[in-house]
Amino acid sequence: MQSSHEQFRELAWKCGLAATHQRQVIYEAVVAMPGHYSPESIFAEVRRRTPSISLATVYKNLRLFVAHGLLREVSPHASTLLVEGNLEPHHHLVCTRCKAVQDIEGDFINYKKLSRHAPRGFDLTQPLVEVFGLCRRCSAKK
Amino acid sequence: MQSSHEQFRELAWKCGLAATHQRQVIYEAVVAMPGHYSPESIFAEVRRRTPSISLATVYKNLRLFVAHGLLREVSPHASTLLVEGNLEPHHHLVCTRCKAVQDIEGDFINYKKLSRHAPRGFDLTQPLVEVFGLCRRCSAKK
DNA sequence: TTGTTAGATGAGAATGATTATAATCCAAGA
DNA sequence: TCTTGGATTATAATCATTCTCATCTAACAA
Ligand SMILES: [Mn+2]
Ligand SMILES: [Mn+2]
Ligand SMILES: [Zn+2]
Ligand SMILES: [Zn+2]
Numbered sequence: 001m002q003s004s005h006e007q008f009r010e011l012a013w014k015c016g017l018a019a020t021h022q023r024q025v026i027y028e029a030v031v032a033m034p035g036h037y038s039p040e041s042i043f044a045e046v047r048r049r050t051p052s053i054s055l056a057t058v059y060k061n062l063r064l065f066v067a068h069g070l071l072r073e074v075s076p077h078a079s080t081l082l083v084e085g086n087l088e089p090h091h092h093l094v095c096t097r098c099k100a101v102q103d104i105e106g107d108f109i110n111y112k113k114l115s116r117h118a119p120r121g122f123d124l125t126q127p128l129v130e131v132f133g134l135c136r137r138c139s140a141k142k
Numbered sequence: 143m144q145s146s147h148e149q150f151r152e153l154a155w156k157c158g159l160a161a162t163h164q165r166q167v168i169y170e171a172v173v174a175m176p177g178h179y180s181p182e183s184i185f186a187e188v189r190r191r192t193p194s195i196s197l198a199t200v201y202k203n204l205r206l207f208v209a210h211g212l213l214r215e216v217s218p219h220a221s222t223l224l225v226e227g228n229l230e231p232h233h234h235l236v237c238t239r240c241k242a243v244q245d246i247e248g249d250f251i252n253y254k255k256l257s258r259h260a261p262r263g264f265d266l267t268q269p270l271v272e273v274f275g276l277c278r279r280c281s282a283k284k
Numbered sequence: 285t286t287g288t289t290a291g292a293t294g295a296g297a298a299t300g301a302t303t304a305t306a307a308t309c310c311a312a313g314a
Numbered sequence: 315t316c317t318t319g320g321a322t323t324a325t326a327a328t329c330a331t332t333c334t335c336a337t338c339t340a341a342c343a344a
Pocket of ligand 3: 095096097098099100134135136137138139
């Protein structure tokens with residue numbers, strides 16, 4: 001079993017990316033825990049180890065990791081970036097009021113019907129969906 | 143059959159909103175045609191009739207109309223606002239590359255399974271979903 | 285009709301998330 | 315160790331959207 005340090009260096013090598021210290025700590029900050037993280041929260045975490053790091057570097061590398069499949073972008077359409085380390089395909093539940101995002105398990109999509117209704121040429125391999133509703137907190141306060 | 147002018151005045155009255163000229167033309171610009179419209183595109187359309195109108199007024203009243211249910215916000219989570227006049231519940235297909243949004247018909251959600259997996263307290267009345275994929279144009283160019 | 289006023293509008297400044305720029309730095313191969 | 319292309323940093327710029335506030339007007343009462 002390799003250290004997370006070595007694991008990242010191997011992933012970076014596979015993608016042809018330089019394994020810099022900044023990339024190391026950014027990647028580890030996201031992968032260390034399950035959950036959805038904003039660039040700002042990752043920045044706050046990562047600058048504890050590397051105080052000189054810049055927020056622009058965090059943004060740039062999160063986008064880079066997403067492009068290379070090392071991380072997943074939580075919502076490909078959202079107004080602010082969120083990433084997660086969980087690469088297992090799963091869907092999300094979004095609160096329309098406060099925009100909080102949480103995972104939802106379960107097989108509630110009929111993919112056959114779905115692709116039947118998709119327009120010609122639309123690529124639905126790996127169809128991910130986002131379900132909108134009101135989270136407990138928001139639905140509580142009327 | 144009443145004119146769209148009268149129709150809007152009645153809707154505004156029901157919501158307790160002043161039926162101003164600006165609101166009239168904004169509402170009519172969206173409702174006149176099916177489709178998804180941005181504040182900028184509505185602004186461009188509306189200033190032809192009312193050159194003195196301000197973009198801020200367009201934004202403010204689109205949000206107001208959405209809040210009162212006169213218009214629908216296409217995606218409650220998106221990075222830029224889109225509205226539509228079609229109030230019939232329907233889902234959307236979003237291109238993860240270019241963010242284009244199109245309607246998708248069909249009953250491909252198993253609501254029973256869905257609500258079984260939703261966390262306690264999450265309000266799923268009117269569960270709308272957004273399905274992600276690649277539009278024809280984007281999937282064509284590799 | 286006229287006067288009153290709460291609410292609506294318009295112009296421009298402010299905001300906040302994100303990206304671009306350009307000078308400096310450094311990881312990795314020779 | 316040397317070289318070099320990519321990476322990083324600080325900062326400026328962008329862009330959609332919202333805020334501020336002075337001005338305007340629709341709706342109601344007189
Ligand atoms: Mn998730
Ligand atoms: Mn639609
Ligand atoms: Zn909420
Ligand atoms: Zn596309």
